[in-house]
Amino acid sequence: xxxxxxxxxxxxxxxxxxxxxxxxxxxxxxxxxxxxxxxxxxxxxxxxxxxxxxxxxxxxxxxxxxxxxxxxxxxxxxxxxxxxxxxxxxxxxxxxxxxxxxxxxxxxxxxxxxxxxxxxxxxxxxxxxxxxxxxxxxxxxxxxxxxxxxxxxxxxxxxxxxxxxxxxxxxxxxxxxxxxxxxxxxxxxxxxxxxxxxxxxxxxxxxxxxxxxxxxxxxxxxxxxxxxxxxxxxxxxxxxxxxxxxxxxxxxxxxxxxxxxxxxxxxxxxxxxxxxxxxxxxxxxxxxxxxxxxxxxxxxxxxxxxxxxxxxxxxxxxxxxxxxxxxxxxxxxxxxxxxxxxxxxxxxxxxxxxxxxxxxxxxxxxxxxxxxxxxxxxxxxxxxxxxxxxxxxxxxxx
Numbered sequence: 001x002x003x004x005x006x007x008x009x010x011x012x013x014x015x016x017x018x019x020x021x022x023x024x025x026x027x028x029x030x031x032x033x034x035x036x037x038x039x040x041x042x043x044x045x046x047x048x049x050x051x052x053x054x055x056x057x058x059x060x061x062x063x064x065x066x067x068x069x070x071x072x073x074x075x076x077x078x079x080x081x082x083x084x085x086x087x088x089x090x091x092x093x094x095x096x097x098x099x100x101x102x103x104x105x106x107x108x109x110x111x112x113x114x115x116x117x118x119x120x121x122x123x124x125x126x127x128x129x130x131x132x133x134x135x136x137x138x139x140x141x142x143x144x145x146x147x148x149x150x151x152x153x154x155x156x157x158x159x160x161x162x163x164x165x166x167x168x169x170x171x172x173x174x175x176x177x178x179x180x181x182x183x184x185x186x187x188x189x190x191x192x193x194x195x196x197x198x199x200x201x202x203x204x205x206x207x208x209x210x211x212x213x214x215x216x217x218x219x220x221x222x223x224x225x226x227x228x229x230x231x232x233x234x235x236x237x238x239x240x241x242x243x244x245x246x247x248x249x250x251x252x253x254x255x256x257x258x259x260x261x262x263x264x265x266x267x268x269x270x271x272x273x274x275x276x277x278x279x280x281x282x283x284x285x286x287x288x289x290x291x292x293x294x295x296x297x298x299x300x301x302x303x304x305x306x307x308x309x310x311x312x313x314x315x316x317x318x319x320x321x322x323x324x325x326x327x328x329x330x331x332x333x334x335x336x337x338x339x340x341x342x343x344x345x346x347x348x349x350x351x352x353x354x355x356x357x358x359x360x361x362x363x364x365x366x367x368x369x370x371x372x373x374x375x376x377x378x379x380x381x382x383x384x385x386x387x388x389x390x391x392x393x394x395x396x397x398x
């Protein structure tokens with residue numbers, strides 16, 4: 001391990017921004033940690049798995065979701081990195097966008113095509129109930145919405161750069177205001193007269209907010225004074241929305257709750273993103289110095305190189321343990337109602353197994369992140385058709 005760390009250290013360019021990579025790695029690890037910790041399964045009489053969440057029984061766990069919901073950080077460093085990549089492009093803007101979008105699309109196409117092949121095999125070959133497969137498909141596709149949103153905001157990078165150069169840090173303010181207006185309409189005194197589709201208007205500005213902050217940061221338009229303003233202002237807004245305006249405390253959806261903060265993002269999500277972004281910018285130099293240690297820097301590099309694999313396959317790793325276990329029956333922390341303290345302790349004990357399975361799966365799945373140079377048009381078309389079929393099944397359209 002020491003030799004590997006030293007090898008990675010030797011290959012790291014001097015200009016590499018270690019703090020930004022460290023923040024990205026932290027945000028990436030928060031995704032599987034949150035899904036594994038806050039997602040459980042119940043077993044129906046016919047032996048099928050169904051989704052459940054400990055948040056339904058333990059409302060006091062909501063602050064855990066504040067820590068694990070780090071998409072604000074992910075979009076912040078995404079905007080920062082995109083500006084550097086865009087500035088160093090060798091071809092046209094169209095060529096740059098095509099390359100960036102291909103890097104995002106290949107792993108998604110891979111995981112959905114593989115699952116399209118797994119579904120009939122698991123059902124007809126191993127007798128896995130159809131409801132279990134629907135539960136599994138929902139979990140697999142659940143984190144992939146992020147890739148779609150991230151694709152759109154990445155395509156907007158040239159516009160975000162122009163906005164940052166004209167308005168500085170204030171370029172993100174209209175996005176915050178837009179989400180606030182939509183929230184007022186859907187939760188305010190006239191909420192009953194507002195159509196439900198209106199909430200979808202928050203999707204783009206809600207996630208573009210932190211990305212725009214990252215663009216402004218890369219353009220040198222966010223100073224430490226701005227960062228302190230983001231930290232203090234975001235925290236104050238977060239507290240007001242919770243204590244005065246009655247926003248749900250959990251940053252993730254809770255079964256049975258009428259309101260959710262994340263789908264689509266509410267103003268509370270942006271308040272948290274502002275707080276996290278301010279803290280990240282203020283801690284950048286300290287984190288950069290910390291990651292000069294090869295033993296700490298090496299895992300950051302490995303995680304960043306496997307970013308899309310972690311995002312696309314972490315739910316598969318958990319399912320690799322849960323689906324076979326469902327034939328045995330209820331197992332504490334793995335299958336069974338997540339409504340006791342014992343379940344939480346047992347789930348923590350299962351986390352290393354999930355991580356090990358993700359490493360094992362990722363060893364073979366990481367190839368989807370590389371360019372498909374040996375994949376011809378017929379195979380690509382077949383993968384696309386399989387992925388589309390899986391999406392139809394997972395979204396309940398079939």
